[in-house]
Amino acid sequence: MAEPVIALHDVSLTLASRAGPVEILKRVDVDIAPGESVAVVGPSGSGKTSLLMVIAGLERATSGSVRVAGHDFMGLSEDELAVIRGSNIGIVFQSFHLVPTMTALENVALPLEFAGKADAFATAGALLAEVGLAHRADHFPAQLSGGEQQRIAIARALSPRPQIILADEPTGNLDTKTGEQVIDLLFGLQRRRQATLVFVTHDLKLAERCGRLVRMADGEIAGAELAPA
Numbered sequence: 096m097a098e099p100v101i102a103l104h105d106v107s108l109t110l111a112s113r114a115g116p117v118e119i120l121k122r123v124d125v126d127i128a129p130g131e132s133v134a135v136v137g138p139s140g141s142g143k144t145s146l147l148m149v150i151a152g153l154e155r156a157t158s159g160s161v162r163v164a165g166h167d168f169m170g171l172s173e174d175e176l177a178v179i180r181g182s183n184i185g186i187v188f189q190s191f192h193l194v195p196t197m198t199a200l201e202n203v204a205l206p207l208e209f210a211g212k213a214d215a216f217a218t219a220g221a222l223l224a225e226v227g228l229a230h231r232a233d234h235f236p237a238q239l240s241g242g243e244q245q246r247i248a249i250a251r252a253l254s255p256r257p258q259i260i261l262a263d264e265p266t267g268n269l270d271t272k273t274g275e276q277v278i279d280l281l282f283g284l285q286r287r288r289q290a291t292l293v294f295v296t297h298d299l300k301l302a303e304r305c306g307r308l309v310r311m312a313d314g315e316i317a318g319a320e321l322a323p324a
Contacts, residue, residue: 099162100259100291101127101150106159108145108314119145120156121314129258132285132292134302134322137311143295146311147261150293151184152176164258181210184259185252185290187281189267191244193236193251199223200232203251210255222250226280242273246280253284260285263295278304 108120120142127133135143148154149161152168161168164183168176193202200219207215223229226246236244245265252260262281266274278301285292296302303322310317 097128099126100129100164101125101293102160102162103146103149103156104160106149106156106161108142108149108154109157119314120149122159123314123316125309125316127291127293129291130289131307132282132294132305133307133309134305135293135295135309135311136297136299136302137317139297141311142314143311144263145314147263147293147295150259151186151261152180181206182255183257184261185255185257187245187249187252187260187262187265189264191236191241191248191268193244193247195236198233198235199228199239199247202236202247203254206251206254219250219254222254223247225284226250240273241269242277245269245277249277249281249284253288253290256288258290260290260292262292264297265294266296266298266301 103123103125106120106123107118109116109118123146135146137143145154149156150163152163156169164179166179194205200216200223203222204215204219207218212218220229220232223232226249228243228246231239231243239247265281266277269277282304292305294305302308305322307319308322309319
């Protein structure tokens with residue numbers, strides 16, 4: 096069996112609140128293989144998004160072991176985490192988080208420019224074509240529909256060709272038909288890139304498109320199963 100590209104062992108996350116410390120994640124164990132697609136499901140407040148943020152290095156676990164793309168996230172500085180995240184992990188959020196003063200092309204090129212890539216705009220243009228929005232390259236986010244904005248956000252997340260794609264309710268702000276189109280696009284890109292996909296959703300129909308389901312409840316892994324064929 097291939098070494099996991101994501102390995103969380105005995106991971107806990109406790110955050111401060113006015114009422115005192117709150118346990119968000121409790122002794123979580125998750126291994127995800129390269130190229131695997133995994134849906135994380137569970138009720139609101141079960142810890143799904145927090146788990147994704149720990150995997151992304153955007154939230155530091157209180158204890159346990161977090162290894163992602165061969166790196167020990169618990170032993171890295173914030174600057175080191177940012178570098179590894181920029182080259183290994185693409186994140187798609189429910190909110191599109193596009194820069195409103197930048198065109199679609201500029202938004203997609205942004206991570207590549209930060210990485211110092213000389214061909215940032217050529218690569219961004221090719222990605223816009225891949226998500227079917229080459230004709231929208233010079234449009235600003237306010238001129239795009241919600242579905243188009245999310246496709247731009249997906250293109251931006253995938254522009255550095257990350258080996259891991261993290262998606263947090265990416266259809267949450269979209270109507271059903273548009274959401275299905277976006278999901279088709281996301282899974283198609285994941286397969287073509289042979290990337291690992293971790294997908295947080297409330298929608299079991301969408302979750303079952305992944306190879307495996309991880310169920311969370313009250314900050315713990317409540318179970319894991321292969322998705323129905």
